[in-house]
Amino acid sequence: MAIGTTIKKARKKAGLTIRQAAETIGISEPSFSRMENGYNEFSVQRLLRLAELYDVSPSALLENSIVAAPSKVDLNRMRQVVETVQAVVNRMKARTSPEKMGLAVSEVYRIEIEHIIQDPKAEFDPKRHQSLIEAMFRK
Incomplete structure (x- = not known):
């Protein structure tokens, strides 16, 4: 599974729309969509922000194994x-x-x-x- 697909899965599991996630990390909806679809790369900083937003570990996103961080x-x-x-x-x-x-x-x-x-x-x-x-x- 590509990391973009994992990010999309984590976003949906967190109950967020593309718009909400994009606004939270400070990029446009189209950019966010391209990132989820594997057309745009993203920085480590963005990966960390997404992990925090989705309440998962950054390694879970990289390993394609979304495991919620303990609350x-x-x-x-x-x-x-x-x-x-x-x-x-x-x-x-x-x-x-x-x-x-x-x-x-x-x-x-x-x-x-x-x-x-x-x-x-x-x-x-x-x-x-x-x-x-x-x-x-x-x-």
Whole structure:
């Protein structure tokens, strides 16, 4: 897949029109369209601006693998999961390995993501995961 096609796909995924994207990075609609269609080259600076606009990593655009950058909500939720797992482990006075901690955090985060998909406005509730975490660290 050509980079122009990837940029177009990222723009559509971000829900932006050619006009909106072009205005944001400071070029004309026809220039932007030519860029997406592979007729115009673009600078590294423009690539960085597009990645920021589309909330993806610059390397994702270059590698043709659009992966959304984690949002502040995602990062905050991950922090809450890590803090919750650590608090339960501390309360239990459990001795654990980094691998087991990583497994617990990733499993709780996976469950939390599924919960968010079902209810996007749901707040994080550590009680929802307490019994699972305790089961993972029982001797």
